[in-house]
Amino acid sequence: MDHQHDAAKPGPQARVTTPITADLLRGALDLERTEHGLLPHRLPAWARAQYTDGQLAMAESQPSGVRLVVRTRATVVELDVLATKTVYQGLPPRPGSVYDLLIDGRLTDQASAPGGNVVAVDVATGSTETQPGPVGTIRFAGLPDRAKEVEIWLPHNELTQLVALRTDAPVEPVPTGRRVWLHHGSSISHGSNAASPSTIWPALAAALGDVDLINLGFSGSALLDPFTARTLRDTPADLISVKIGINIVNADLMRLRAFTPAVHGFLDTIREGHPTTPLLVVSPILCPIHEDTPGPGAFDVDALQAGQVQFRATGDPAERAAGKLTLSVIRDELARIVKQRAADDPNLHHLDGLELYGEADFAELPLPDRLHPDAAAHHRIGERFAELAFRPGGPFTAERAR
Template sequence: MTDTWHTVPLDLQHVRGALRLEPTDRGVAPHRLPAWAVEQAADPQLTMVEAQGAGVRVALRTAATVVELVAHRTRVTYAGAPARPDGSVDLVVDGEVVGRQRSSGGSTTELDMVTGQPTFIPGEDFTASFAGLAPTVKDVEVWLPHNETLELVEVRANGPVEPLTTHQRTWLHHGSSISQGSNAARPTGTWPAVAARLAGVELINLGFGGAALLDPFVARTMRDLPADVISFSLGINIVNADVMRMRAFRAGLHGFIDTIRDGHPNTPLLVVTPLHCAIHETTPGPGAFDPEALAEGRLGFRATGDPAEVPAGRLTLETIRAETARIVAERRRTDPNLHLLDGLELYGAEDEAAHPLRDSLHPDAETHRFVGERFARAAFADGPLG
């Protein structure tokens, strides 16, 4: 194999799972929402998470024995709380995960959880190098960290490269931080990535931490994207952000489905209700950091709403599940390609003892794995997206 480096073009033919690539001084920054949608949100949380690489991977076909990614990462940490582990860059060859390297360096924004004041700490690029690959033509995917922002500086191989062609169906999914992959250990280990790989589908992951809020601009984005099957998981962010009451939720859910149907009138569409989360099952939001957990040096969350206000329209996970099921059943009379999956089938109260939500909100790596396996069976192998 030649020692000559061949540069992989940083375009949407080679960078899968991104909707756009923003030119930067270093290279390009992948994004998972159009610029107009980010502008409409005008929300720092969404601006941060849509630029993180959940489901984004560089895909190529090559006989190279070495593939390298040069990138600059941007991270957010919280003062007084343990830093998240470094992100993972995963190498997938012919469908199998064969390598993993940690991200490092880069720029860090440290947030004071009391004042919200950010402190910026600059850093250097890092290189993830995967050597010792077989000198035969193969499909190669380099999966980017799901919870960090990366600017792609260069992707190179020591042999000629061409775009990876696929005949897999495209699965478009939208959800919260759980769908984005919070607390998963690696980008191929988020539950949507696990499910997609088991089902043999091409994933576009529109999971946005703290930002699955029935936003119309997300629905319009999904309306306009090509997809063979579509799903969205909703509820937890609506409750813990305390952004609406039942009347608004009801209209918002109908409108979200209506907009997707404007572009995908007959595409199988699966609505997933919330996974079990004890703090919000019967207690409304808003959610907040748990001061007792912070005092112990760990990150945790709690619910601060009043259950007595639920009859007046304050939302909990239980009321969202019930109303979502009612709306989907009602709409199925004229839309047989609309389906419901109860999130408790993916992670229910009985799972909590063996697989607790360590911060009271997000699944750990093992839980992501079995949620992905359960989704692959329920939605693809035995279900409406199969």
């Protein structure tokens, strides 16, 4: 792979301007027309209107898994974007966002977009201040002069408005002949601490499984929301997975009495639109701070003062007796729910998250902030998921999904 570079100014070769339309994009469920261009969303407008939470709004509008896909002979591709970068005051700076260029499915180059808006978040108060910035251009040159499939994966962690697409040869949409995998999860599925958008674990698993990904991983917002269940219900898909648990615990959102009916209702809603589609329920990966200690989760103040971002669990393990949730409780309950339902639903399956990342993995690849896997662990989780889900006889095997 070529070295990562900052974007160059538009070159004279890129003279063909192509309108950016829905048929050139994958992974987005809605496109909002703004004064600058198109803003991809991963929840439809009706769902966004039902709860105008700032965390959810930020997460669903960050285009994790969204990519521009064209077939072309172009050797130069330029994309004008208006990024919105988020800066957390009082926390160490986060790595810059990355655009991945894939040619015929292979990661070939990377770029970062200059300019853009900056949203400064005061961690202590939650207040935000937006500093407007200019449109920037990312440029990929030296592409092979042949017909090829070109994908530009948008940053998984940065709101991105698409302004213009220019090339030095015509482009055309690429109809997909692959199965569509619809996945919902938390910040880990969203891609927190992954190195780039095509190397978040769901993208890696999708590539290994030869499927097209729609990623509804919402950082902090995998909370069994009914509008998310209805979105999953209404989105065409050949395969569906839901990864449930960590956000319920670290938000201290509900007790066991509410959790069990909420999971049933979530699955019932999905089944209204996908009665026989392979549906995989995935429990949480290992997270030692929350294995037996309830939430809410919080920043570790001592670590912040030392210049590190780390999280801690603030609940009392004794509160489990009153129905407070921990990851171990949720794993047991999800396994029980799926076993109960699978008696009447042979296409419903369960995957223990500890098979994706467990004690031995934590010993080798610990969670840097005690909550999110790093880039190497994303690779491992993606490979494990592909091995377990797409293997012959597995829940997502081709013969089962047809």
